[in-house]
Amino acid sequence: MSPLPRRAIIAVTSATAPLHDGQPTGLFISEALHPFRDFRAAGFEVDLVSEKGTYVADWLSQTPDFLNGDDKKQWDDLKGEFRQKLDNMPAVDTIDGSKYGIFFASAGHAALIDYPHAKGLQKIATDVWVNGGVVSAVCHGAAIYPGVIDPETGKSIVAGKTITGFTTEGESDMHIMEPIRSWGEPLIDEWAEKLGAKYVRSKGVWDDFHIVDGRVVTGMNPQSAHSTAKATLEVFGKL
Secondary structure, eight states, X not given: OOXXXXXXXXXXXXXXXXXXXXXXXXXXXXXXXXXXXXXXXXXXXXXXXXXXXXXXXXXXXXXXXXXXXXXXXXXXXXXXXXXXXXXXXXXXXXXXXXXXSEEEEOOOTTHHHHGGGOHHHHHHHHHHHHTTOEEEEEGGGGGGGGGOEETTTTEETTTTSEEOOOOHHHHHHTTOHHHHHHTTOOXXXXXXXXXXXXXXOOSSTTSOOEEEETTEEEESSGGGHHHHHHHHHHHHHTO
């Protein structure tokens, strides 16, 4: 059994912007909810944190195609553990990353805006990494990696590794490339190239797909949040 703390911290984007025909992007709910549930089922203590202590729920993530059944029940339960943790996040500078064995970056398109510059979240992830833990991300969550630096190399922890994340094809298929480009931030495959990582993807943009490379685990899209969390737990269990 790993000597690391059986505690996981899930990063949440604080950013928001008009995206879906003017509706807001923000936290893609299932990308935080699914890992939260998986980590709790594995006996982990789980906390959520954002750079500013706030979040806006992504409009698309609340539609029936993406939020239904038990997921919707858990989201609508304002007194349940998930919503209580999400709606009362601690200040990012009060979190000691060395007390967690897993860092998991949930996302939503808005993560492209704040994650590359989220020094508080990046410090937590770096502390988890230096302490020997697992640093994971799903969908646009990989935008956190530019500031998660391995002190031994001075480079991002994904340099020389293989990662995945939401596809540029997916952005085009959703007809949202124009507003996303207006933010002036790289897409995930572009970040991979900038950071010296190899980007891979599944054929279908909505396939459940994740990649494990050492202590870095990445998932491609919302459909991959569960499998990415499960893979993260498997890596943790081998540490």
